[in-house]
Amino acid sequence: MTLELDELTHRYGSERALDDVTLALDDGELVALLGPSGCGKTTIVQAIAGHVEPTAGRVSLRGTDVTGAPPEDRNVGIVFQRSTLYPHMTVGENVAYGLKSGDLTADLVSERVDRYLELVELADRRDASPTALSGGESRRVELARALAPEPDVLLLDEPLSALDTGLRTRLRDEIVRIQQQIGVTTLFVTHDQEDAMSVADRIVVLREGAIVAAGEPRILYESPPNCFVASFLGRSNELSATIDDRDPSTMTVGGSELTLDEAELVDNPSNPLADASYAIVHVRPSDLTIRPVRRPTDTSSDADTPSDRPDASIDLRLSGDRLKTIEMQGTVAHVRDVGHRYDVCVGLDSRETVTVERNRDGVNEADRVTVTAAVSDLTVFPVSE
Amino acid sequence: MSLVDQARSVTGSRRLPPLLVFGALGGILLVYFALPFAVFLGRTGSVPIAETLSETASRTAIRNSLLTAPVATAIATILGVPLAYVLARETFPGKRLVEALIVLPLVVPPVVGGAMLLSVVGRFTPIGAAAASAGVPLTDSLVGVILAQTFVAAPFVVITARAGFGAVDERLEQASRSLGYGPIATFRRVSLPLASRAIVAGVVLTFARAIGEFGATMMIAYNPRTMPTRIWVDFIAGGIDAIVPLALALLAITLVVVAAVQRLAGVPTVVDR
Incomplete structure (x- = not known):
């Protein structure tokens, strides 16, 4: 040395x-x-x-x-x-x-x-x-x-x-x-x-x-x-999650529910999620994708959320069994054009805010959107009590 | 002319009045400096300068001043610069007290300072008596003059040098240490050269103060006469005109020394630092 x-x-x-x-x-x-x-x-x-x-x-x-x-x-x-x-x-x-x-x-x-x-x-x-x-x-x-x-x-x-x-x-x-x-x-x-x-x-x-x-x-x-x-190392969105230890255990993050049998979710073998009832989830802005919700009949934003949940793990563009995703509903709060990309700030229906990095324009303030993240891109830190 | 330019010229003209006021206030002070100086110099025509200066009394006074002031300046510098460095770099309990002590000779009137010195080195004090019996009388001697000048003038070099060392980034010294130099070598090769302008300025101020010292000198060593004490004696005897020659000589010596020291050290101005 x-x-x-x-x-x-x-x-x-x-x-x-x-x-x-x-x-x-x-x-x-x-x-x-x-x-x-x-x-x-x-x-x-x-x-x-x-x-x-x-x-x-x-x-x-x-x-x-x-x-x-x-x-x-x-x-x-x-x-x-x-x-x-x-x-x-x-x-x-x-x-x-x-x-x-x-x-x-x-x-x-x-x-x-x-x-x-x-x-x-x-x-x-x-x-x-x-x-x-x-x-x-x-x-x-x-x-x-x-x-x-x-x-x-x-x-x-x-x-x-x-x-x-x-x-x-x-x-x-x-x-x-x-x-x-x-x-x-x-x-x-x-x-x-x-x-x-x-x-x-x-x-x-x-x-x-x-x-x-x-x-x-x-x-x-x-x-x-x-x-x-x-x-500290790179930009990150922080979301809080609740864990329900019914069988099968589920984790709710950003208004989206996820079954906890994903091997890739348990990044932290020393901290088994099973013992915790809360967790903090980190996801990088570049790992989030965003797409507008097109639903002409719905005007009330409250009505969107629950009905969207069942197909949370299905993602069309990321089709393939390997990648599971979560989907979170929200409204675009603002879009920042920082030159080489756009930073889209989305207020989720779970009252949290996430930033999404996006290479193209095309979303505007107040748009209803679905924010998608691959489960493998989530980093979960259980909160011990 | 663009709008911005117009706006600028408006604010520019608005900025003038306050500067004018400042200038006027400063100008009063400048006139107050210059006027006595000019009028005093105006008397030179009516006084036999060369003759007065060639008298024995004047020549002795000039010689005594030229012997004592450089020694006092050297003592103040040799003892004061290290002290300045310590004060610029270290924090220690009682530092404020030390700092107050350094300003003390500036705050105390020189006559009082002289009296204080006298109470330590006077002929009938233990120190004074011991020195006198060893053949080095501390009062009414050139040594006494040097003691008085050092007491009154030394704070200038300490304070100025301290500011100079303070302006040297400590990291420069740390870099020198990491490049293999000990603290003394670092002081000599980095801190001292970089603070030299301030130190020289302090030395010049100290010398000017020492050679012009009167109050404390008068208390400790009224004899042998230096230029300031001779000037006092001449003034009592002959009024203003009588002191013009020696005063001019004192001024000339001080100016020559200031110019020479600055030339040698390559320092353009005293006041700027």
């Missing part, structure tokens, strides 16, 4: 910033530490770098306990959210700075500065002043400066947060390329789930100072282990 955090706890005064964080990074791994602002991400970075001494717990680098060691003895590279390039030095001197603290000869330092500036494709800016660099260039110089001393671990603390969207995406790809090229073990700290999903081999989700989930990005996204991850 290149980096190990062992039951790390930190308090600022009486406020608990980190609570028993245990985490290990393998050699060459790129792990994203993801969480909302104020969740303790930066405290973790500071504890690893040695700028904060944790209240309890241990930090190990390459098998050595460094918890009490000062930052300069740790060999940790760090890039902060805001630029920390030294304005009184040139770009080259900035990159050389971390090399001159060691015992390299001047020739070796100069050669390494060239190599790392080439790595970030800024070899021609060696004599420039950091103040003359663009936002993206200055990020890349900082990356070169942090990497030049060949640290055991690279810590990136929200490195993209201050950049605008286009630049951000490009730099993100650049970071992944550089990380793969030199294979440095990297902890990428971000509050942005898209950044985390796109760069990381593994995501660790932090909430209120504690780790609430860890795993491969795709797996965390598709089967989130808890409600927080479901709603």
Whole structure:
């Protein structure tokens, strides 16, 4: 293990910033530490770098306990959210700075500065002043400066947060390329789930100072282990469901009743639904489809709901026995055109609201609609009493 | 002209009156600064400047001031800059008290400050007596002048340098630590260069205050005469015209030092920082 955090706890005064964080990074791994602002991400970075001494717990680098060691003895590279390039030095001197603290000869330092500036494709800016660099260039110089001393671990603390969207995406790809090229073990700290999903081999989700989930990005996204991850990692609709343990057990969600013998429903084998009478159901806006209800004789909206229920599990467009669906009735509250798609907000008859992502126009405000979801796309979290 | 432009020009013309009022208020102060200065300088024509300055008493005063003020400034800087750094970076119990202590010499009238100093280093106090018997009298000596100047002038460099260090993002120092430099090396290579403008400004202010120091100096070391105490003596004896030569010399020295220090440190202006 290149980096190990062992039951790390930190308090600022009486406020608990980190609570028993245990985490290990393998050699060459790129792990994203993801969480909302104020969740303790930066405290973790500071504890690893040695700028904060944790209240309890241990930090190990390459098998050595460094918890009490000062930052300069740790060999940790760090890039902060805001630029920390030294304005009184040139770009080259900035990159050389971390090399001159060691015992390299001047020739070796100069050669390494060239190599790392080439790595970030800024070899021609060696004599420039950091103040003359663009936002993206200055990020890349900082990356070169942090990497030049060949640290055991690279810590990136929200490195993209201050950049605008286009630049951000490009730099993100650049970071992944550089990380793969030199294979440095990297902890990428971000509050942005898209950044985390796109760069990381593994995501660790932090909430209120504690780790609430860890795993491969795709797996965390598709089967989130808890409600927080479901709603934090990507967009999600949250619906409450009631479970009736008559034989056969049924679950009612969004006004639609579902027989509970579906194997795919029980995503969470450790939390059998049978014991719960309530559950929270998450479904992604992109997994919902919407179609207008055409029923010219009905004008009263209340009359629709019960009569629609019996054929809830039949879906024409998704025909095939493999996919069961639920259907929920509702009225379109509003349609947002966000450019590459439409976000349709539907007020369900169960008095809940869901957002549906849709690629075409064609529904309008106040339309009666049926919202359909495949049962396999539902993630169910039983609420224990 | 578009509607927006028209709207702008309307608000633009509306914005002028308040600025005019501000300008007028500031102008009164500027006139109040400039007028005495100009009128005083106007007297130079009727005074034999070169002759007065070449008198022994004047030359001794100039020499004494040039010997003491740089030493006081150096002491204030060497002791004050580290203190400023600690105050900018650390929080500790009693910090407010320390901060109040630093402003104390600014708040206390220099004469009173001198009297306070006298009560510690005066000839008949333990410290003063011990120093005098060791051959280093702390009163009525150049050492006494330096003590008075340091007491009164040192807060300037502490306060200005502290603001300078405070403006250096702590992350820059953290980055330096992670790049392999210890706290002292980081201070020398990062914090100090980045705060240098503010520190130089503080040094200049301290020097100007030290070389012009009168109140505390008068209490501790009325002799040997520095330029300000000589000016006082000349004024008692000969009125305003008598002090014009030394006052001009003091002004000239201060301006030359301020300009030289700024030139050396590459600082364009004192006031801006």
